[in-house]
Amino acid sequence: MPKVLISDSLSEAAVQIFRDRGVDVDFQPTLGKEPEKLKAIIADYDGLAVRSATKATAEIIAAADRLKVIGRAGIGVDNIDIAAASARGIVVMNTPFGNSITTAEHAIAMMFAVARQIPAANASTQAGKWEKARFLGSEITGKTLGLIGCGNIGSVVAARAIGLRMKVIAYDPFLSVDRARELGVEKIEEVDALLARADFVSLHLPKTEKSVNILSAERIAKMKPGARLINCARGGLVDEAAVAAALKSGALAGAGFDVFSVEPATSNPLFGCPNFVATPHLGAATREAQENVALQVAEQMAEYLMHGAISNAINAPSVTAEEAPILKPWIGLCEAVGGFAGQVTENAIKEIEIEYVGEVGELNLRPLTAALVAALLTPLVGEGSVNMVSAPLVARERGVKISETRKDAQGAYGSYVRLIVTTEAQTRSIAGTVFSDGKPRIVQIKGIGLESEPSKHMLYTTNSDTPGYIGALGQKLGALDVNIATFALGRADKGGEAIALIGVDEPIGPEMLAEIVALPQVIQAKALKF
Numbered sequence: 001m002p003k004v005l006i007s008d009s010l011s012e013a014a015v016q017i018f019r020d021r022g023v024d025v026d027f028q029p030t031l032g033k034e035p036e037k038l039k040a041i042i043a044d045y046d047g048l049a050v051r052s053a054t055k056a057t058a059e060i061i062a063a064a065d066r067l068k069v070i071g072r073a074g075i076g077v078d079n080i081d082i083a084a085a086s087a088r089g090i091v092v093m094n095t096p097f098g099n100s101i102t103t104a105e106h107a108i109a110m111m112f113a114v115a116r117q118i119p120a121a122n123a124s125t126q127a128g129k130w131e132k133a134r135f136l137g138s139e140i141t142g143k144t145l146g147l148i149g150c151g152n153i154g155s156v157v158a159a160r161a162i163g164l165r166m167k168v169i170a171y172d173p174f175l176s177v178d179r180a181r182e183l184g185v186e187k188i189e190e191v192d193a194l195l196a197r198a199d200f201v202s203l204h205l206p207k208t209e210k211s212v213n214i215l216s217a218e219r220i221a222k223m224k225p226g227a228r229l230i231n232c233a234r235g236g237l238v239d240e241a242a243v244a245a246a247l248k249s250g251a252l253a254g255a256g257f258d259v260f261s262v263e264p265a266t267s268n269p270l271f272g273c274p275n276f277v278a279t280p281h282l283g284a285a286t287r288e289a290q291e292n293v294a295l296q297v298a299e300q301m302a303e304y305l306m307h308g309a310i311s312n313a314i315n316a317p318s319v320t321a322e323e324a325p326i327l328k329p330w331i332g333l334c335e336a337v338g339g340f341a342g343q344v345t346e347n348a349i350k351e352i353e354i355e356y357v358g359e360v361g362e363l364n365l366r367p368l369t370a371a372l373v374a375a376l377l378t379p380l381v382g383e384g385s386v387n388m389v390s391a392p393l394v395a396r397e398r399g400v401k402i403s404e405t406r407k408d409a410q411g412a413y414g415s416y417v418r419l420i421v422t423t424e425a426q427t428r429s430i431a432g433t434v435f436s437d438g439k440p441r442i443v444q445i446k447g448i449g450l451e452s453e454p455s456k457h458m459l460y461t462t463n464s465d466t467p468g469y470i471g472a473l474g475q476k477l478g479a480l481d482v483n484i485a486t487f488a489l490g491r492a493d494k495g496g497e498a499i500a501l502i503g504v505d506e507p508i509g510p511e512m513l514a515e516i517v518a519l520p521q522v523i524q525a526k527a528l529k530f
Contacts, residue, residue: 002068002305004047007032007054010073014049014294021302023047039063047071047301050079052281058084069304071297074099074284076234077383078207082315092314093300096387097152098293099284104156106283107202107232108164110256113277114228115140115200117254120275138199138228138253141165146198148191148214149205149233150175150183151381152397157202158185169194172205174380176348177424179399191215195223200230206382207234217242225251232258232283240269247273258283314387323364330360330417331371333440336454336530337419337432338375340442344460344526345380347423351401352376358415360434361406369404372419413443442488448499450490455503458528461516465491465498469521473500476519480512497523 001024006015009029018025026045031038032054042048042064049071050056056070061084070080072094085092113119116137124131145161147154150170158168168185171194180187188194191214195201201223205211215229215238223229229252231238240261246252247270254275260268263281270276284290296312303309310316354369374391386394395402409415418431431444442452445460459477463469470489477484486503508516508527516525 002046003044004049004301004305005031005042005045006049007038008049008051008073009053010049010051010298011291011294013291014073014298017295017298018302021306023302023305035060042067047305049073049297049301052076052079054079056080056085061085061088061090064088064090069093069301071301073290073293073297077314082383086315091304091310091316093297093304093310093312094314094387095293095296095300095312097393098296099286099289100152100156102286102289103232103283104153104160105286106258106279107153107157107204107230108160110230110232110258110277110279111140111145111200111202111228114230114254114256114275117275119277140200143167143199144169144197146171146188146194146201147185148172148194148201148203150180150185151204152394153233154202154204155183155397157204158183166200169197172348173346174348174398176350176399178350179397182399191219192222195219195227198224198227200228202230203233203237205233205237207236208382211382212236213239215239215243217245220246221251223252226253228252228254228256230256232256235259235261235263235265244269244273244276247276250274312387314383323367327363327367329434329438329440330363330368333417333432333434334368334372335375336440336442337417337430338372339379339530340445340454340460340528341419341421341428341430342376342379343528345376345421345423345428347425349376349380349398349400349421349423351403351422352395353403353405353420353422355405355407355418355420357407357411357418358409358413360415360417365404365406368417369402372417373402376419376421416443418444442501445490445499445501448490448492448497450488450499450501452486452488452501452503454530455485456530457504457507458530459500459502459504459508459516460526460528461500461502461522462524463498463500463519463521464523465493465495466521469498469519470500472519472521473502473516476516477502477504480508480515482506482508482512 003024004018006027015025015027039060046066047069051073058081067090069091075094075096077094082092117135121135144167147170150172161168162184169188170185171188171191217239220242243255256277258279259281300311370391373395374386377386413433416431416433420429428446432440432442435441483505485505488501491498513527
């Protein structure tokens with residue numbers, strides 16, 4: 001009988017689901033706050049069910065000799081070392097849609113609380129004061145709500161706000177015009193343009209390298225005078241000290257935060273500021289949401305432990321035991337092709353077309369397409385926000401059309417996969433195949449042939465086909481102390497546009513990339529990670 005440890009507070013109904021499915025359960029809801037005790041006993045369990053308090057670090061995972069699955073009741077998996085789990089063959093699952101409505105409702109509630117100064121008015125009234133003149137509020141009706149991020153949760157907020165007769169504008173680089181029209185929101189191309197117009201600004205995006213401090217001090221200074229700011233997404237998206245200064249100066253009329261850069265937030269520059277409303281990360285804290293995610297994660301983990309079924313996995317494909325050996329190398333290829341396209345795409349995706357050519361077209365394409373779309377969307381929506389199960393739904397929610405085509409063998413490679421991505425700006429393609437060694441190769445980008453095996457760190461450049469480029473790039477990488485592992489080249493025509501895909505031993509940071517882009521031959525450069 002498999003054994004699961006629940007180290008966070010989960011619904012008792014989830015415990016019963018495990019037992020009903022034949023899984024032994026050890027329910028210790030406070031253990032997650034004691035990492036040393038967790039590390040000492042984790043080797044006795046096949047599954048670990050957590051929420052946000054438990055930190056499944058690399059050290060704890062290294063001690064988990066029997067562990068097969070970690071289930072996160074909720075969407076965020078930043079408390080789980082996914083790389084460490086993957087290296088040990090541990091499946092990481094989450095429940096990406098169980099608390100979307102609850103989180104959206106909390107953002108709306110915070111907006112009302114800030115607009116009418118409800119917490120301060122409540123404290124004043126219960127203290128025996130009657131300060132009607134002090135708490136002059138602001139109507140929400142007719143105001144403009146600016147959403148930074150309009151995915152699963154943001155779209156629910158938009159619908160609620162439109163019902164309140166608000167004008168909704170949204171900044172989301174990957175929100176298509178068609179999807180925006182369907183939601184009834186106006187798409188804004190730049191954050192600064194949104195900030196200049198919005199009476200209320202609400203954040204609904206994951207915390208990624210690109211979104212950290214997206215509301216910097218400079219941007220906060222550009223907000224509409226008297227605006228109000230809501231953050232129920234993730235801590236670290238906002239310069240909290242800058243918001244505090246704006247509240248004290250009166251530049252901002254109010255702010256409501258459910259999340260903070262450091263949690264638990266026992267102190268913060270925002271605490272005590274005028275018309276600042278704070279809650280202790282309650283976005284998903286309703287009975288309904290907690291019940292939903294707890295039951296869902298228990299069902300998923302039990303199905304995996306008892307029957308091998310994988311669903312909502314962050315780091316594993318949903319395939320049967322019989323299909324796995326055949327599909328595994330092609331899934332790896334699809335992840336590489338999709339991951340490449342997702343990292344180089346800068347505009348909203350309208351359509352994805354996948355061509356399966358030759359023998360690969362005879363396989364079960366569902367896990368291949370799911371793996372490709374998940375890898376494509378992950379750089380765009382944030383790690384943990386999409387997986388192989390949810391990828392088609394996330395794509396549909398964003399108005400992305402997906403089509404598959406099976407074709408007979410043709411061209412130089414007997415069997416290959418080609419991805420064609422259409423954005424609002426252009427159409428680009430990338431193709432790859434699996435060689436006899438079972439390893440994926442990228443064999444074509446934008447119609448230009450080359451041959452490259454994906455590696456952990458890579459550099460992709462588009463450059464003018466002029467003499468001296470290879471030497472200049474190599475010299476620049478050498479000066480940056482970056483070692484070249486592989487180097488693949490291709491060009492359309494002599495003297496025209498060329499591409500290079502270089503495997504490197506070290507990650508290329510933003511400052512390094514800026515120096516590479518500054519080379520006179522370089523048209524575009526991207527640092528990639530696989």
